[in-house]
Structures are given as C-alpha cells and as structure tokens.
Amino acid sequence: MKNPDTFPTVLRELLRTHQAFLSYAASHVQKLNLTLPQFDVIITLGGTSGLPYKTLGEKTLITKGTLTGVINRLEDKGLIQRVASKTDGRSQIIRLTEAGNALFKCAFPEHLTFIGRLFDDYSPEDIATLEADLVRLHKAVSTARGAGETLNDDEYEE
Amino acid sequence: MKNPDTFPTVLRELLRTHQAFLSYAASHVQKLNLTLPQFDVIITLGGTSGLPYKTLGEKTLITKGTLTGVINRLEDKGLIQRVASKTDGRSQIIRLTEAGNALFKCAFPEHLTFIGRLFDDYSPEDIATLEADLVRLHKAVSTARGAGETLNDDEYEE
DNA sequence: CTCAGTTTGTTCTAATTAGAACAAAATAGT
DNA sequence: ACTATTTTGTTCTAATTAGAACAAACTGAG
Secondary structure: OOOOOOHHHHHHHHHHHHHHHHHHHHHHHHHHOOOHHHHHHHHHHOOOOOEEHHHHHHHHOOOHHHHHHHHHHHHHOOOEEEEEOOOOOOOEEEEEOHHHHHHHHHHHHHHHHHHHHHHOOOOHHHHHHHHHHHHHHHHHHHHHHOOOOOOOHHHOOO | OOOOOOHHHHHHHHHHHHHHHHHHHHHHHHHHOOOHHHHHHHHHHOOOOOEEHHHHHHHHOOOHHHHHHHHHHHHHOOOEEEEEOOOOOOOEEEEEOHHHHHHHHHHHHHHHHHHHHHHOOOOHHHHHHHHHHHHHHHHHHHHHHOOOOOOOHHHOOO
C-alpha cells in the first residue's frame, strides 16, 4: 500500500467537501420548499418533454427504490406527473406539469447563479484540473470494485 | 458568473465520485455487519480511552441527532459503551468495549489496505494535488455560506 | 445566591439511502 | 405457441440524514 499517511485525509476531505456542498446547495433549494433530490429530479426533467423512469434514475443518481418515493412526493406537490408508456406496459414517462415547468424556468437560473458563485475565483484550468482529479478517483474506485468493469457513458459525459 | 458551462459537470462528478467511494467502502464494512457510520464511530474511537459525545460528533461528521441512534445500535451490538462524565452531568464519554477494541484492531488495518488500493497508482504529489483541490472547494463553499466565517481546526487538520 | 444565557445529548420529524423481493410485461429462443 | 429469462417500477426494510425543540446541567455576571 502506498501513501498510507496521506490518503485517509484526502478521503475525509472528499466527505467533508461533499457534505459542505450539499448543505450549501440545500440552503437555496429549501426556499423553494423542496429537497435536493426533489430539485434534482426537476432540473433533470427541465427542458425535456418527459423521461422514462429508468433514464431519470440514471441521470439523477437516485436508486430506483428511492426514486418512487421522490416522484410520489413531487406528484403530490403538483410539479410532475406520470404518464404510462404507449409502447411498454411496464414503463412510465415522467414529465413536469405546467407548475413544475414554471418553477424550473424561474429557479434553475437562480440556482446556477447561486452555485456558480463557488467558482468565482476559479480559472477554466482550475475547474478542468479539479474535474480531472475527481474523474481519476472515480475511475480508481470503479477499477477497484471490479477489474475491467467499464462505466457507462453517462458517468463520464454530460 | 464564470465558467457556466463547466462547473455543473464538476459538481456532478463530485457527487458521483463520493457515491462510488461510499459504495466501495461499504462493500468491505458490510462484511463486519456494520454500516459506514457505525464503522466510522469505531475507527474514530480506536486508539483512545474514550471521547466525549460532542467530540465524537465533530470528528465523524455525524450530526448529533443522528449520532444518538448510531451509538444506540453500536451499544446494542456490544461494541461501545456510554460512561457518564465525572465532571459534567450533561456529558457522556463514549468508549469501545473489549469486543469493540478487538474488532477495531483486526478490521482497521484491513480497511486501510482495502481503501489504500484506490491510490496504488498515485504519487504523493498526485494525492497532495487532489487534497488541495478539495480543500479549495471546501473553502469556497464555506466562504459562500458566510463571508469571513472560519472553519474550526478539525476541518483542515487531522 | 440568583438569574439569564449557553451547552449537552435526547426525542421527534419528514425525507432519503440502498438494496432485496416481488409482480407484471417484454424479449428471445425453440 | 410456449417457455425461460430479463426488465421495469413498486413495496418493503433497516439505517441514516439534518435539523428543531426540549430538558437538564453548566457558566458567568451582578
């Protein structure tokens, strides 16, 4: 094992930075009376005419068992609706309602501004370096999980 | 706002990398019949004669409302015990039992090896760069939350 | 000694996490 | 047409998340 004195602090910093970021992002989203996973679903659906449940799960990092509950609560708030697929009896298409779309159009640019502030002092190279570091760690984890297991496209492109 | 086309992908990568890492770490800890927060408490207590509840919360990133439940379940498993403070009627000292200590001594080195594998191809400079990037983002978040708010020592040193 | 303010850990809350198990529908092979 | 396998989304489970509210104990000022 290499670097035994330093990797624990790196990983702790990953966890702390992640937690700090979620807390920061949530502080804005709470004003919309939404939770982060709920908002994530709305911004993923924004600008589309609807997505299959499975695709929505892939794009949002919410596992399917959990996603049902998140969608139920958004449906209760009148922000999304489920539409049965015409071609596959198992499938559902999830899409924003008019209210959901209005919220998306108003809140998403605000949220981008709110989050974008974190990077006010970053150059494009700084951001590229950070992203490259995270991608590398992500690949290291995937490699360690299963030798040769490749990640699907969505995990590296967006 | 600067870099509007790139920061969303960086943040998504932070979330994905974090999720992938947790899943990887959990796959080892599950073999001990523990969850990640439970194991985190055990390795935080390992090598000490006990820590006050408050200190434990600070070191583990588990908020105090949640920590009570995690400690209850570890107590039920016979791995830790609560000891009333002799000097402060409100405080409790949390410490490992003999069983907890034995598990720590056995499992912690294994876990370090398991996690250390992620960094087999990293040089010390690579790790330093990654950590610096994460610390910088963490500071950016803290700065955005409250101008001038300083982080306590523990968030940057370990 | 008294009192106001702060600290500590618990209880409570709604939501989420990450699967496993399941039923219904689709697919592929014969 | 039949059958086995796979896929899709739901239900269920135990645990966790992140506070807010609370009661008991402590601290500091007067």
